[in-house]
Amino acid sequence: MANRGRVTKAKPKAATGKPAKAKEKAREKATAKAKAIARPAAAPQRLAPPVLSVRVAPQVTLESWSNGHLGAVVDFYPLDLGQPSEAAKKRVLALKDGIKLGTLGGERQADQEVARVVQVLARQGLVEYPLTREADRAEIAIIEPQMADYWPDVSKLASTDTVVLSRFAYLRRRGSEMVLESPRAGALIRIIDPAIATMLTMLATPQTVGTLRKLAGFPGIELLGLLVDCAILFKLDKPEDDGRRPSEGDETLVMWDFHDLLFHARSAEGRQANLVGGAYPYLDSIAPPPAIRPGWQGARVDLKAALPTPSETVSSAAKLFRERVSVRDYDDQNPITLAELSLFLDGTARVLSRWESPLDLEDGSDGPMLDYTRRPYPTGGSAYELELYVTVANCAGLASGLYHYDADAHTLTQIPARPEQLGAMLDFAQFAMGADGRPQILLTVTSRFARLAWKYSSIAYALTLKDVGALLQTLYLMAADMGLGGCAVGTSDIDLFEKTTGLPFHVEGPVGQFTLGRPVATDEASDTSPPRR
Numbered sequence: 001m002a003n004r005g006r007v008t009k010a011k012p013k014a015a016t017g018k019p020a021k022a023k024e025k026a027r028e029k030a031t032a033k034a035k036a037i038a039r040p041a042a043a044p045q046r047l048a049p050p051v052l053s054v055r056v057a058p059q060v061t062l063e064s065w066s067n068g069h070l071g072a073v074v075d076f077y078p079l080d081l082g083q084p085s086e087a088a089k090k091r092v093l094a095l096k097d098g099i100k101l102g103t104l105g106g107e108r109q110a111d112q113e114v115a116r117v118v119q120v121l122a123r124q125g126l127v128e129y130p131l132t133r134e135a136d137r138a139e140i141a142i143i144e145p146q147m148a149d150y151w152p153d154v155s156k157l158a159s160t161d162t163v164v165l166s167r168f169a170y171l172r173r174r175g176s177e178m179v180l181e182s183p184r185a186g187a188l189i190r191i192i193d194p195a196i197a198t199m200l201t202m203l204a205t206p207q208t209v210g211t212l213r214k215l216a217g218f219p220g221i222e223l224l225g226l227l228v229d230c231a232i233l234f235k236l237d238k239p240e241d242d243g244r245r246p247s248e249g250d251e252t253l254v255m256w257d258f259h260d261l262l263f264h265a266r267s268a269e270g271r272q273a274n275l276v277g278g279a280y281p282y283l284d285s286i287a288p289p290p291a292i293r294p295g296w297q298g299a300r301v302d303l304k305a306a307l308p309t310p311s312e313t314v315s316s317a318a319k320l321f322r323e324r325v326s327v328r329d330y331d332d333q334n335p336i337t338l339a340e341l342s343l344f345l346d347g348t349a350r351v352l353s354r355w356e357s358p359l360d361l362e363d364g365s366d367g368p369m370l371d372y373t374r375r376p377y378p379t380g381g382s383a384y385e386l387e388l389y390v391t392v393a394n395c396a397g398l399a400s401g402l403y404h405y406d407a408d409a410h411t412l413t414q415i416p417a418r419p420e421q422l423g424a425m426l427d428f429a430q431f432a433m434g435a436d437g438r439p440q441i442l443l444t445v446t447s448r449f450a451r452l453a454w455k456y457s458s459i460a461y462a463l464t465l466k467d468v469g470a471l472l473q474t475l476y477l478m479a480a481d482m483g484l485g486g487c488a489v490g491t492s493d494i495d496l497f498e499k500t501t502g503l504p505f506h507v508e509g510p511v512g513q514f515t516l517g518r519p520v521a522t523d524e525a526s527d528t529s530p531p532r533r
């Protein structure tokens with residue numbers, strides 16, 4: 001991205017508007033084609049609505065323990081579910097086969113006890129929700145929560161409502177199942193009834209609920225409502241809307257490419273139930289790849305022989321590179337000071353200068369005026385889309401809390417945040433580092449995705465991650481130079497950050513983290529100790 005003046009001339013797909021008539025024709029054609037595939041039944045079917053149940057996920061075993069408590073065993077780990085009444089216990093144990101979700105809202109004490117246990121299990125992603133056809137008791141789909149607070153809500157839909165598939169939704173094979181997913185959804189749907197896939201094909205173009213209802217094998221309006229709740233389908237306000245990119249969500253969402261939003265949601269914690277981090281999934285099947293690539297065969301140039309004498313080689317930069325280490329444990333009796341934090345941010349992230357220049361459209365004309373900054377670390381296209389949020393746990397002269405670093409004014413602005421959310425962010429970093437205590441300071445690097453995506457197609461998210469790498473090394477080197485300790489943290493919880501700050505995950509979200517503080521003396525610098533994480 002060295003050439004910051006370079007402009008991709010291709011217009012965003014959303015802007016390449018076909019004339020209205022052609023669009024209408026294309027839509028009619030697509031609808032007719034989809035209708036042909038879906039073979040409408042002669043008359044609207046009035047079948048009993050499918051039933052939504054809740055049951056424990058396959059990896060969970062429910063047990064009645066000898067101390068009177070109910071327990072769930074998840075991959076050998078026991079989870080105490082408390083001591084509900086005998087009546088409630090019996091119903092909770094029935095969660096193995098499933099209980100109807102509709103029966104959970106009752107007033108009776110036992111109903112409420114069951115609902116509480118279900119919620120505890122649901123928050124840990126230990127339940128799933130089968131949708132069963134009444135007529136033959138066949139399961140047509142199963143909902144698997146991906147976010148801790150997912151609860152299946154059936155959005156209300158009228159026959160006259162028009163719905164369309166989100167451009168972020170995708171259907172794929174997972175093992176021997178078909179799953180319908182979206183980075184925007186709080187849950188994924190295992191599709192069992194092929195008629196649902198047929199309906200989804202039709203939903204590539206907007207359809208009224210009334211039209212869908214007439215389909216042979218229509219899976220029920222409840223499923224449509226659940227899909228709308230998951231943002232896998234969305235409702236169109238105006239019938240003439242073609243359901244394309246600009247119809248779905250705010251300007252920032254419009255600028256996300258499908259693969260970028262999927263990458264963002266699937267490579268962080270908070271919006272998915274998959275394993276994240278060092279789980280060694282191929283331990284039993286594939287040998288560990290080596291630390292050093294096996295050499296190429298061929299003639300070699302020996303660079304060692306070409307090295308100048310040691311006195312000429314060790315520049316202050318090279319010395320700093322060699323001294324840099326990851327420091328995970330901090331001296332809480334002697335914490336980092338506000339003056340040190342100020343110097344650290346000044347040296348690594350502060351805006352050095354600002355300028356404006358018009359966008360060169362490369363046809364002799366100018367586009368809008370664009371503003372740029374210069375900062376100590378490099379960034380793709382001079383975008384400087386990265387922001388720093390400072391979570392302070394222990395800093396002499398600065399109150400604990402969450403702050404945004406204004407890199408232009410060199411000030412910290414406190415953001416109201418609940419102490420338990422800040423504690424969760426610090427604990428997350430402590431756990432990721434395998435550290436003995438919380439870090440004194442946690443820097444959360446966020447990306448204002450739109451700043452990059454406004455310019456770059458297809459590479460915006462990849463660029464932001466590369467920018468994070470450049471910033472992280474800058475933070476590491478400054479910490480080493482100042483005698484402070486720091487450590488990169490490879491994962492972030494994008495949902496926790498959204499809940500803490502109120503910033504939607506697609507607008508501005510964490511893409512990196514770095515802990516900072518006064519180091520305690522450890523043997524971390526040892527060249528032979530294995531990485532803790």
Ligand SMILES: Cc1cc2nc3c(=O)[nH]c(=O)nc-3n(C[C@H](O)[C@H](O)[C@H](O)COP(=O)(O)O)c2cc1C
Pocket residue numbers: 324325326327328432433434472487488489490491524531532533
């Ligand atoms: C992108 C990135 C992510 C990292 N994530 C973690 C992490 O989550 N937990 C941790 O303890 N260390 C993490 N580290 C630190 C590495 O483990 C460390 O850099 C590596 O072991 C080399 O050790 P050194 O930094 O002391 O030279 C991360 C480093 C980088 C660059």
